Amino acid sequence: MAIRDNIQQILNELPQPIQLVVVGKSRRPDEVLEAVKAGAKIVGENFVQHAEWIYPFIKNKAKWHFIGRLQRNKVKKVVALFDMIESVGSTKIAEEIDKRSFQLGKVMPVLVEINSGREKTKTGVFPEDAALMIQQIATLQNVKVMGLMTIGTRFGDPESSRVYFTETKELFDQLKELSIPNVDMKYLSMGMSNSYQIAIEEGANIIRIGTRIFDNVT
Numbered sequence: 001m002a003i004r005d006n007i008q009q010i011l012n013e014l015p016q017p018i019q020l021v022v023v024g025k026s027r028r029p030d031e032v033l034e035a036v037k038a039g040a041k042i043v044g045e046n047f048v049q050h051a052e053w054i055y056p057f058i059k060n061k062a063k064w065h066f067i068g069r070l071q072r073n074k075v076k077k078v079v080a081l082f083d084m085i086e087s088v089g090s091t092k093i094a095e096e097i098d099k100r101s102f103q104l105g106k107v108m109p110v111l112v113e114i115n116s117g118r119e120k121t122k123t124g125v126f127p128e129d130a131a132l133m134i135q136q137i138a139t140l141q142n143v144k145v146m147g148l149m150t151i152g153t154r155f156g157d158p159e160s161s162r163v164y165f166t167e168t169k170e171l172f173d174q175l176k177e178l179s180i181p182n183v184d185m186k187y188l189s190m191g192m193s194n195s196y197q198i199a200i201e202e203g204a205n206i207i208r209i210g211t212r213i214f215d216n217v218t
């Protein structure tokens, strides 16, 4: 199977409102471009440097989502390059995004990353702290919370991620009911190559896939 076939297979099996983010980390520009030409509309990047490398090949043929660990000193570049930041895990980083977005005269759509597995090594806010954090972020003029993202477990039995997806979906629904001003609980980004079917069953409307598109190529 070529990258093109993998993309088409995934797009064909996706229920309509679900958006595919093609995760380009460690891929060459021509590989990511092939995915975009095959119909992928969003590219996800973990690293600013890698995004800067492949961006000129793709530009606005796709939307750009930042999905990586966000460091304060990278925010300026991320805000300039990306259309959405999926991995906002603290009020502090949101404040930096707000400041840099204001300077560029834009409002940055963000997803709040939920550390659903409560793993110390993972970024993101614990589920029980999310509502307060989102209320704080909602006061920022140049940041707009558009939903939640969670990673779950990347390896091992995909079924072991289900409980995290379920919990994040419940949180998503609760936050939506709060109707926080300046917050639009629209997107729920969860599920990767090994777990996206389960994530969709549990309510994801954005999935992020790398390996299943790029490694399964002959």
Ligand SMILES: *Cc1c(COP(=O)(O)O)cnc(C)c1O
Residues within 6 Å of the ligand: 023, 025, 046, 067, 068, 151, 154, 191, 192, 193, 194, 208, 209, 210, 211, 212
């Ligand atoms: C790498 C990565 C993915 C994609 O993982 P695959 O297993 O390659 O599909 C999705 N989301 C995040 C945050 C990642 O870092």
